[in-house]
C-alpha cells in the first residue's frame with residue numbers, strides 16, 4: 001500500500017507501484033489469453049516497414065484516426081459567433097452532447113447549443129413536432145435574439161425540410177413571425193466541419209440578404225473560418241483593422257463567447273457579430289475569407305450579389321500577412337501604417353535571429369486544408385522542409401494548391417501533400433520517411449508516442465494543453481507566436497538529446 | 513425539515529414557470545423533493561427529453577460504444593456511419609488499459625467507416641465488408657470486431673447482421689458483433705447499454721468458447737466498472753487482497769477472453785447497475801450466477817461492500833475482508849483527518865450518469881459533506897428507488913435536468929460544490945462555484961477503492977478551498 005494523504009499518488013504514479021504492476025502482470029497472464037510477446041514485437045516492427053505502408057495506403061474503405069469532424073460542429077461554431085444566438089441542431093440529441101463537449105474541451109469554455117431531441121417515432125413520422133416544440137422551448141427559456149438551425153445525420157437521412165418546418169413552427173406560434181431563424185442543412189456524410197461552417201454561414205447570409213436591395217458602401221466583410229485560435233486571431237485581426245482605420249464586419253465573431261470571464265456571472269451570450277451588422281453586411285463592398293476551402297459557397301453567394309470576394313489560405317508568416325494587408329489596403333484605399341510595418345520588421349528580425357536553428361529541419365503536419373497551406377508557406381519561409389502535409393478533409397484541388405506552393409520554394413522540393421488520408425497513414429510515413437518534428441492537434445500525441453517524432457501542438461482540437469487558443473497565429477504577431485512555439489520545441493529537443501552527464505552533455509549549451 | 517421541503521418545492525415551481533405550459537407539465541414530473549420514508553424520489557424518469565431544452569443526455573451509441581463496448585481493449589470497435597460520432601468520443605472517456613495501442617489493443621483509436629453520400633444512398637454493407645477485410649490485414653492481432661451503428665445505419669436499411677455472419681465465416685469464425693445502437697433509439701445512453709449487453713449475450717456467450725481455464729470457488733467478475741482513471745484497478749486490488757480471483761473486468765481494461773469466461777464465475781459483483789444489470793440478470797437466469805451490487809466510493813461504503821461480497825463466500829474470505837478493512841484503516845483515518853476539517857458541512861449538488869448520483873454520496877459524507885441535490889442523466893425508476901437509501905430528507909431531485917433548471921437550482925441553493933460533467937463545468941465555474949467533473953474525474957482518479965478515496969478527498973478539497981474562488985469578484 002503506497003497511497004498517502006501527505007503525498008497523494010495520482011494515477012500516473014499510483015499504478016507504477018509494485019503491487020499494481022504485479023496485479024497487471026497476473027491479470028494478463030491468467031485471464032487475457034494474450035498473444036505471445038514475440039508475436040506482438042514482430043507485429044510492432046512490421047507496422048514500421050515499407051511493406052506495411054503499402055498495405056496501409058492501399059486501403060480504400062477503412063478510416064483510422066482521421067483529422068476531421070462532421071458538418072454540424074462547424075455550423076454550431078459559426079452560429080455561436082453571432083450576437084445572442086442559440087445554435088439549434090435538428091436531429092438526435094447525442095450529437096449535440098458531443099459538439100458541446102468537443103468545443104468545451106478545446107476552449108475550456110461553456111458551449112451553449114440545443115437539440116430537437118428526435119427519437120424513433122420522429123424517424124418514422126419526421127421531426128416536425130420536435131422542431132415546433134424545440135423552437136418554442138428554446139425561445140422561452142433562453143430568450144435568444146436569433147436561433148440558428150442546422151441538422152444531424154438523422155434529420156438529413158429522413159429528409160426533413162427545414163424551410164418548411166420553420167415556417168410551420170412560426171405559424172404555430174413557436175417563435176414570432178418576424179423572428180430570425182436562419183437555417184442550413186448540414187449532412188455529416190458530406191465534407192467535414194469546415195463544410196458545415198460554410199453552409200451555416202451561407203444560411204445566415206441568405207436569411208439576411210436574400211431579396212434585399214443592396215447599396216454598396218466602403219465596409220469590408222471578413223470571414224475567419226473554423227479556427228481553434230479564433231479568440232486570439234479575431235482579436236488580432238480587429239487590432240490590425242483598427243490600426244489601419246478600416247471599417248469591417250467580422251462574419252461570425254467567436255472571440256468573446258469562447259473567452260468569457262470568471263466573475264460570478266455566466267454569460268451564455270457574449271459579444272459576437274450583431275444582427276444589425278449581419279444585415280448591413282450585404283452592403284459591404286467586399287467579403288474576404290481567411291480560409292478559402294472553408295468558405296467556397298458563402299463567397300460564391302456574396303459574389304452573385306455583386307460583392308468583390310477574395311480568399312486567403314489561413315495566412316501565417318511574413319508573405320502571407322503581407323498579402324492580406326496589401327489586399328485590404330488596396331480594397332479600402334487605406335495605407336498600411338508605419339506601426340504595422342514596424343511589426344513586420346520585428347518579425348523578420350526574429351526570423352533572422354533564429355532561423356539557423358530551424359533551417360533544413362523536416363516537418364510533417366496535418367490539419368484543415370487552409371491551415372496546412374498557411375503553415376507550409378511559413379515553414380518554407382523559415383527554411384524548414386514541410387515533407388509530409390496531410391489533410392483528411394482536403395481534396396484534389398487542395399493537393400494542386402499544395403503542389404503549386406511547394407514549387408515556389410527550394411524547401412518544397414520532395415515534399416508531398418496527402419489529401420483524404422488519416423493519421424494511421426501518417427504513422428506509416430513517419431516510420432518509412434521520418435521527419436524531425438510533427439505539427440498537429442492533440443491526437444498527434446499518439447504519433448509522437450509510437451514514432452518518437454516530437455509533436456508541436458498547432459491545430460484543433462487541443463485538449464491537453466491549455467490557453468493557446470488565446471494567442472493569435474495570423475498576422476505578424478501570430479507568426480511571431482508560431483515561430484516561438486517552433487523554436488521552443490526545437491531547443492527543448494536539443495536539450496533533451498544532450499543532457500546525459502559525461503556522455504552527451506558537452507553540447508548542453510547555455511547559449512544557443 | 514418540512515420547512516426545507518416547502519422551500520425547495522417553491523424553488524421548483526419558480527423554475528418551471530419559464531416553460532411553455534406543455535413543457536412545464538412534462539418537466540414538472542421530473543423534479544421533486546425527497547421526503548424521508550417515501551419508497552422512491554417522486555420523479556418520473558427514462559422518458560423522452562423535451563426538445564430544445566439543452567439536455568445533458570447523450571445517445572444509445574454513446575451508451576454502447578462509449579460505455580460498454582469501447583473499453584474492451586483487444587477488439588476493434590468500428591464507429592459505423594459518418595465521421596462525427598466516433599471523432600467526438602475518441603479517447604474521451606479515459607478508460608485506462610494496458611496494451612500496445614494499434615497492435616494488440618485499440619481503445620484510444622478511432623475506427624470509422626466515414627460514410628459519404630453514396631454510402632447513404634446505396635447502402636454501406638459492401639463498404640463494411642471491405643472494412644472488415646482491411647482490418648484483418650492491417651491489425652492482425654485484433655481479437656474481434658464490433659460494429660457500433662450510428663444514426664443513419666438503421667434508417668437506410670443496412671443489414672449489418674448479415675455482413676457480420678458472412679465475414680465471421682470468411683475469417684475463421686472471428687468474433688464480429690453487430691450492435692444496433694443508433695443514436696435515435698431510446699431516450700438516452702441507457703438503451704445503448706441494454707443493446708450492448710444483449711449483443712454480448714447473443715454474439716459472445718452463445719457463440720464463443722475461449723481457452724479453457726481452471727476455476728476456483730473464489731472466482732468473481734467485476735461488472736460495470738469502466739476503469740476511468742484506473743477505477744477498476746484500485747477496486748480489483750481489494751478483491752484480490754481478500755482472496756477472490758477476478759476472472760474478468762467488464763469492461764474497463766477488459767478483453768474478449770474475460771467476457772467469454774465470465775459465465776464460469778461464482779459471483780458477479782456489479783458496480784454500475786444501470787449499464788450492466790441486464791447481463792448480470794441474464795447470467796443469473798441462464799448460468800445461475802448470483803450478482804451483488806457494491807459501492808467502492810468512500811471507506812464506509814467500501815467496508816460495507818467488502819462485507820457484503822464476502823458474505824457469499826466462506827469464513828476465510830469473510831476474515832480476509834476484515835483484514836483488508838483493517839489494513840487500510842490507517843490510510844482512511846489519515847485521509848479523513850487531513851481533509852474533513854477543511855470540508856465538513858460543505859454542500860454538494862450532483863448531476864451525473866449511471867450510478868454516481870447515489871454512489872458517491874457516501875464518500876462525500878465520509879468527509880463530512882452533505883449532498884443537497886442530485887439527479888440522473890439517464891436513470892430509471894429502479895435507480896431512484898435505490899437512491900432513497902442514500903439521500904436525506906429535503907434533497908432536491910432532478911431527472912434529466914435541463915441546463916436552465918440546473919443553473920437556477922444552483923443559484924437558489926448555493927452549494928459549496930457542483931459535481932457534474934464537461935458541459936456544465938465552465939458554466940458553474942464562471943458563476944463562481946467550485947466544480948468537479950464526475951464522469952472523467954476531471955482527468956484525475958481513480959476514485960474507487962481506498963487508494964482512490966484519498967485522491968477523491970484531495971480533489972474535493974482542491975476544488976472547494978481553491979484560492980481562485982476568492983478572486984472571482986473584483987475588489988473595485
Ligand code: SF4
Pocket residue numbers: 070071072094095098151152153154188593594595596597598662663664695
Ligand atoms: S456524424 Fe452524424 S450522427 Fe454522428 S455526430 Fe455527426 S451528425 Fe451526429
Ligand code: SF4
Pocket residue numbers: 579738784786787864865866867868951
Ligand atoms: S457510472 Fe455513469 S458515466 Fe459511468 S458508465 Fe455508469 S453510467 Fe456511464
